[in-house]
Amino acid sequence: MQSQKVIDHIVNWLKDYAEKANVKGYVIGVSGGVDSGVVSTLCAMTGLKVLVVEMPIRQKSDQANRALEHIDFLKNKFPNVEGMSVDLNEPFEALYKTFDVKDEEFPAEKLAFANTRARLRMLTLYYYGQINGLLVCGTGNKVEDFGIGFYTKYGDGGVDVSPIADLYKTEVFDLARNLDLPESIKNAIPTDGLWDVDRTDEQQIGATYPELEKIQKEFGTKTEADYSGRDLEVYKIFSRMNKAAQHKIQPIPVCDIPEEWRN
Ligand SMILES: NC(=O)c1ccc[n+]([C@@H]2O[C@H](COP(=O)([O-])OP(=O)(O)OC[C@H]3O[C@@H](n4cnc5c(N)ncnc54)[C@H](O)[C@@H]3O)[C@@H](O)[C@H]2O)c1
Ligand SMILES: Nc1ncnc2c1ncn2[C@@H]1O[C@H](COP(=O)(O)O)[C@@H](O)[C@H]1O
Numbered sequence: 001m002q003s004q005k006v007i008d009h010i011v012n013w014l015k016d017y018a019e020k021a022n023v024k025g026y027v028i029g030v031s032g033g034v035d036s037g038v039v040s041t042l043c044a045m046t047g048l049k050v051l052v053v054e055m056p057i058r059q060k061s062d063q064a065n066r067a068l069e070h071i072d073f074l075k076n077k078f079p080n081v082e083g084m085s086v087d088l089n090e091p092f093e094a095l096y097k098t099f100d101v102k103d104e105e106f107p108a109e110k111l112a113f114a115n116t117r118a119r120l121r122m123l124t125l126y127y128y129g130q131i132n133g134l135l136v137c138g139t140g141n142k143v144e145d146f147g148i149g150f151y152t153k154y155g156d157g158g159v160d161v162s163p164i165a166d167l168y169k170t171e172v173f174d175l176a177r178n179l180d181l182p183e184s185i186k187n188a189i190p191t192d193g194l195w196d197v198d199r200t201d202e203q204q205i206g207a208t209y210p211e212l213e214k215i216q217k218e219f220g221t222k223t224e225a226d227y228s229g230r231d232l233e234v235y236k237i238f239s240r241m242n243k244a245a246q247h248k249i250q251p252i253p254v255c256d257i258p259e260e261w262r263n
């Protein structure tokens, strides 16, 4: 990939969009992962106002430390960047108490609370975005957003612009190397950090991003019959998750009203 061209293209795209939308810049949640590391740096390079927010919820200390290290890196390098931490532990625990949890070991309960973390972060970003005249900048990549739907609907998926959604995860890592991000971010193992047990994306999905990308690039042109061995296993994972994620990939279904009933 011609990384420098892609970097310049995204930075200009972000700058143009903000100018046309008549806003001051962007607000981004920074987790200590590579996606938000890259996106926040690209936003910072626009020279526009950028607010980077760390939002711990039952956070593992290594993730929180990486996020804080990245915020310091950006603030030192870019005078247009401001950073803040918003501790969401209390509101999260309050919701936990408020919702009528019948069985916290029930898988649907665990999933709903994992997604609640992402949704609390979304509403926080919209709050700080609105009071500062900033748009919420998304961090989803092409595999998460258009491949396997590995994001929370109206959580981290609830954003105003999505600058890296046409980049595969390995391409995001390429950009991270070219942007000279802190080593800890360049080497961060992808994880959604939404669960009480520590699980990487690879452990949760059952395949690596390079494996998924290979299938995603061929999806629609090759079928199950074209694969064997590990590729076949990954094809099955990708295809199952892609099918289940169609409600996130396609526009929300609207119930059409027959025209003749309008009189
Ligand atoms: N970037 C990341 O790494 C990241 C971030 C957040 C979440 N995740 C992962 O993403 C997954 C999110 O879970 P999810 O996808 O079950 O939750 P979700 O909330 O994103 O989507 C499920 C919800 O979508 C709606 N829905 C389901 N089927 C539908 C249909 N056919 N039509 C319309 N709406 C429909 C329902 O409201 C359902 O509760 C989890 O595995 C989580 O760990 C990954
Ligand atoms: N702890 C966090 N602080 C701020 N922003 C966060 C945090 N965890 C996640 N985010 C944001 O959500 C997306 C997706 O996160 P995953 O870790 O991939 O689930 C991330 O890029 C941040 O913008």
Ligand SMILES: O=P(O)(O)OP(=O)(O)O
Pocket: 031, 032, 033, 034, 035, 036, 037, 139, 188, 189, 190, 191, 192
């Ligand atoms: O979205 P991030 O920044 O948390 O990256 P990753 O998904 O690789 O952890």
